Amino acid sequence: MDIARMARLAYQSEDRSILPVKHPSESERWASGMVALNVALADLMPLVRQQEELADQLVAAYCKALRAFLAVANDKQWTSFLFIDEQQLAAFQGKWTNDSDNAVYLIMQQQLNKSYFEHRHQPFVRAWHVFLKFGFSRLRLDPVTVEMKYVTMFG
Numbered sequence: 730m731d732i733a734r735m736a737r738l739a740y741q742s743e744d745r746s747i748l749p750v751k752h753p754s755e756s757e758r759w760a761s762g763m764v765a766l767n768v769a770l771a772d773l774m775p776l777v778r779q780q781e782e783l784a785d786q787l788v789a790a791y792c793k794a795l796r797a798f799l800a801v802a803n804d805k806q807w808t809s810f811l812f813i814d815e816q817q818l819a820a821f822q823g824k825w826t827n828d829s830d831n832a833v834y835l836i837m838q839q840q841l842n843k844s845y846f847e848h849r850h851q852p853f854v855r856a857w858h859v860f861l862k863f864g865f866s867r868l869r870l871d872p873v874t875v876e877m878k879y880v881t882m883f884g
Contacts, residue, residue, distance in 0.1 A: 730818060747761070774834050810857075821858070837856045
């Protein structure tokens with residue numbers, strides 16, 4: 730996956746604020762991005778139950794969450810922390826070890842909140858890795874299909 734290209738597309742796409750921004754600032758922009766990411770993840774999760782019947786919608790929702798991750802990373806200048814190579818990608822496609830999608834969602838939320846409230850990139854990167862492994866291992870999404878859909882949606 731060409732994360733750098735996808736991050737550029739996220740940077741060039743329109744702002745997707747969920748809540749009104751009353752006082753524009755760097756911290757408010759970060760908060761807005763994190764809210765958009767949380768909402769995108771929340772929108773993705775109900776589709777997991779019907780992943781076979783709603784495969785196209787699932788990939789689109791995954792791409793929206795992917796874009797939200799990259800938008801936050803762009804804003805915080807953390808994009809370089811999200812780059813993965815083919816070996817890492819193959820590892821993310823390996824055996825899925827968590828039986829609870831609920832726990833996975835909560836782990837991502839916990840790491841994102843930790844990143845936001847502690848102003849640290851490491852928990853954000855951990856949430857990113859969980860997100861990728863969830864998509865490519867648990868949901869069995871194809872990275873090439875995800876990238877093509879992402880470029881179609883945001884390119």
